[in-house]
Every structure is written in C-alpha cells, then in structure tokens.
Amino acid sequence: MILCPMPRTVLIVDDDPHIRQLLAFALDKAGLSPVEAADGEAGLAMAQAHKPDLVILDINMPRMDGLEVCRRLRTDGDTPILFLSSRDDEIDRVLGIELGADDYVVKPFSPREVVARVMAILRRTAARPPQVEEGRMLGHGRLTLDLDGWCAAWDGAEVALTVTEFSILRLLASMPAKVFSRDAIIDRLHGPGFAITDRTIDSHIRNLRHKFATAGAADLIETRAGIGYRLGPCTGA
Missing domain, CATH: 3.40.50.2300 (Response regulator)
Known part of the structure; x- marks a missing residue:
C-alpha cells in the first residue's frame, strides 16, 4: 500500500x-x-x-x-x-x-x-494551493476556470464547486471538442481500473448543470447519447 x-x-x-x-x-x-x-x-x-x-x-x-x-x-x-x-x-x-x-x-x-x-x-x-493566485486559466464562452486557484466562474461570478465537480469540468474544458465517455472520465480522475459506477459520474454532471443553470448557464455540458459528455458552447443560450 x-x-x-x-x-x-x-x-x-x-x-x-x-x-x-x-x-x-x-x-x-x-x-x-x-x-x-x-x-x-x-x-x-x-x-x-x-x-x-x-x-x-x-x-x-x-x-x-x-x-x-x-x-x-x-x-x-x-x-x-x-x-x-x-x-x-x-x-x-x-x-x-x-x-x-x-x-x-x-x-x-x-x-x-x-x-x-x-x-x-x-x-x-x-494540488490546490493554500491561496488563490494568478496563474493558468481556461476559458470557453462565458466560462472561466482558474486552474491554480481551483475556481470556476460564469461571467466573472464564482460558482462554488466540489473538488470532483471542478476536476470533471476542467477535464471537459481542456478539450472542448472531445466527447469523453464515462469510463474515460473515471480513468482521468481516479486512474485506470478504479471501481466506480457510471451513476456517480452522471450525478456529478447533473450537479454541475444545476449549479451553472442557477448562474444563467443552460448549455454548460452536452450529452452525446450512447457515448458520453463534452463541454457545451457556454454561451448561456
């Protein structure tokens, strides 16, 4: 161990x-x-x-x-x-x-x-620093991710996320055109062979959608039936 x-x-x-x-x-x-x-x-x-x-x-x-x-x-x-x-x-x-x-x-x-x-x-x-500092950023539409500060924002307003929620969103935002299967998301978060169910990923995705929908983001994450998830256009439409 x-x-x-x-x-x-x-x-x-x-x-x-x-x-x-x-x-x-x-x-x-x-x-x-x-x-x-x-x-x-x-x-x-x-x-x-x-x-x-x-x-x-x-x-x-x-x-x-x-x-x-x-x-x-x-x-x-x-x-x-x-x-x-x-x-x-x-x-x-x-x-x-x-x-x-x-x-x-x-x-x-x-x-x-x-x-x-x-x-x-x-x-x-x-991986989270003790305080938020200026550093690497990811942006897509109205979504902004501060990778060093582990902070997600919509139109500049912070959206509070858990560690797992932020990790999933960061993964999707790193390659916004790519569709990630549930297994791929699990492997990126936990490593290959980690025992976790698809329902867990689905629940985190629902949670992310709800939190951002409250902030005005209705198009944060897209579902590709039978395949998985990818980042949406993040325009708020």
Missing part, C-alpha cells in the same frame, strides 16, 4: 463503533491521521475543532443524520466528503443537486476500497 506522503486528517462520523475502529485502523496504516465521532452533532464539533482534510460520513445516524451534517459542512466550506450508505438507492440524494458529495461507498464495504477512494480524493485536493 502506498502511504500518504504528508499526514492528512480524516474525520470518521459513524454511530457504529466497529466501523469506526475498522476504518481508523486502515487509514492509520495508510499514513493518515483518523479522528472519530459517534453521531452527527459530535461530527460537526469535531470538524470545527480539527479542520479535517476529508470527512467520511455515514448517512443513517441518530440525533442528526449524515445528510444534514453534509449540508452544514457545505455552508462553512468545501471539505471533501465521502459518504457511507447502507442502500444503493440513496446515492442520487447523496451525490445530487443539494449535497454534492465527492464520492460514496455502499455498505458492506472493504476498508481497502474506502482508503483507495480517500487517497484519490486527497490527491486531487493536494
């Missing part, structure tokens, strides 16, 4: 002590620094105290469920979130318009799979 080069804090929020112990052990072996919370309210307090680099969040918990925890975390920042779900039919809610989680794992799961997904998300966030 490849160890994380720098200690990164991962907050595990789950009411099952066995799951917390299992994940904490696996994350610690991977060179990460796990901290734990047994319910949603405690998870929010721990997030405030430890400022984790990533949160692993169970959906079904007493006192405050994971969906509400995610909503509150999103109001304070863009900390990456990986959801633990007991039912596959919850995934559209998890990755959907309101929440915008970065990834998910359905129970029962392999601790190695969770660690792999955590490391993939952290590799993407590690």
Whole structure:
C-alpha cells in the first residue's frame, strides 16, 4: 500500500463503533491521521475543532443524520466528503443537486476500497494551493476556470464547486471538442481500473448543470447519447 506522503486528517462520523475502529485502523496504516465521532452533532464539533482534510460520513445516524451534517459542512466550506450508505438507492440524494458529495461507498464495504477512494480524493485536493493566485486559466464562452486557484466562474461570478465537480469540468474544458465517455472520465480522475459506477459520474454532471443553470448557464455540458459528455458552447443560450 502506498502511504500518504504528508499526514492528512480524516474525520470518521459513524454511530457504529466497529466501523469506526475498522476504518481508523486502515487509514492509520495508510499514513493518515483518523479522528472519530459517534453521531452527527459530535461530527460537526469535531470538524470545527480539527479542520479535517476529508470527512467520511455515514448517512443513517441518530440525533442528526449524515445528510444534514453534509449540508452544514457545505455552508462553512468545501471539505471533501465521502459518504457511507447502507442502500444503493440513496446515492442520487447523496451525490445530487443539494449535497454534492465527492464520492460514496455502499455498505458492506472493504476498508481497502474506502482508503483507495480517500487517497484519490486527497490527491486531487493536494494540488490546490493554500491561496488563490494568478496563474493558468481556461476559458470557453462565458466560462472561466482558474486552474491554480481551483475556481470556476460564469461571467466573472464564482460558482462554488466540489473538488470532483471542478476536476470533471476542467477535464471537459481542456478539450472542448472531445466527447469523453464515462469510463474515460473515471480513468482521468481516479486512474485506470478504479471501481466506480457510471451513476456517480452522471450525478456529478447533473450537479454541475444545476449549479451553472442557477448562474444563467443552460448549455454548460452536452450529452452525446450512447457515448458520453463534452463541454457545451457556454454561451448561456
């Protein structure tokens, strides 16, 4: 197993002590620094105290469920979130318009799979600088991407995106004429052979479309039936 080069804090929020112990052990072996919370309210307090680099969040918990925890975390920042779900039919809610989680794992799961997904998300966030600086830009129509600052804008107004959403949009904008299959998007984001479903990509695309539609962009991403996605003209039409 490849160890994380720098200690990164991962907050595990789950009411099952066995799951917390299992994940904490696996994350610690991977060179990460796990901290734990047994319910949603405690998870929010721990997030405030430890400022984790990533949160692993169970959906079904007493006192405050994971969906509400995610909503509150999103109001304070863009900390990456990986959801633990007991039912596959919850995934559209998890990755959907309101929440915008970065990834998910359905129970029962392999601790190695969770660690792999955590490391993939952290590799993407590690590329972000500590502050926004002038640097490389991508522009297409009314869309602008600040690659060094990890900032997306429509007509100069920032559109808040998760790490995964920005990564997908950056990929599409890098070759606006190219149609990317779902598998190609997964390979570019996570590396070849990474186990993730097409539904995950579709959910992130829906999320991107909704966020930009709110800003006036109705033509951000085009769907090519049976093939995949490409960047739209980004004219606002």
